[in-house]
Amino acid sequence: MISPDGEQFGIVTIEEALKKAEDYDLDLVEVAPSADPPVCRIMDYSKYKYQQEQKEKDARKKQSQIVIKEIKLRPKIDVHDLDIKKKHIKRFLKDGARVKITVMFKGREMVHTELGKQLLDNIIDEFNGQCVPESEPKLDGKNLTMILIPSSK
DSSP, rough: BBOOTTOBOHHHHHHHHHHHHHHOOOOEEEOOOOOOOSSSEEEHHHHHHHHHHHHHHHHHHHHHOOOOOEEEEOOOHHHHHHHHHHHHHHHHHHHTEEEEEEEEGGGGGGHHHHHHHHHHHHHHHHHHTTTESSSSSSTTTTTTEEEEEEEOO
């Protein structure tokens, strides 16, 4: 048994342990039930649970979430519209989010998927120092997708 100060009392009976816990006006908590004999500690259990909750709360605050923003394009996008989309991509990368770029094909545009690949290659070239492509552009049904990760500069 261990006292609230961290002092060890040694092996005592359950009745003695409960009496000492009552003397301190604290709880008797089993710390290591698998040990032989089991190890108990005298502590304020509600205070201990509160401290554990606070530690978990702080850990969740410090944990970062991965945010994925998506930009959708068409292969025949106009230059000015593409510039607007590039500004959005730049802003998302600056905020630290990953950017999923999707080039959507309709009907006969599927024959010219190389136009979509050229579009994605141009975007990669323009944001060369700011981001790194997670993988090569891949065709998924009628969509060509690629994910950009902000570089660690």
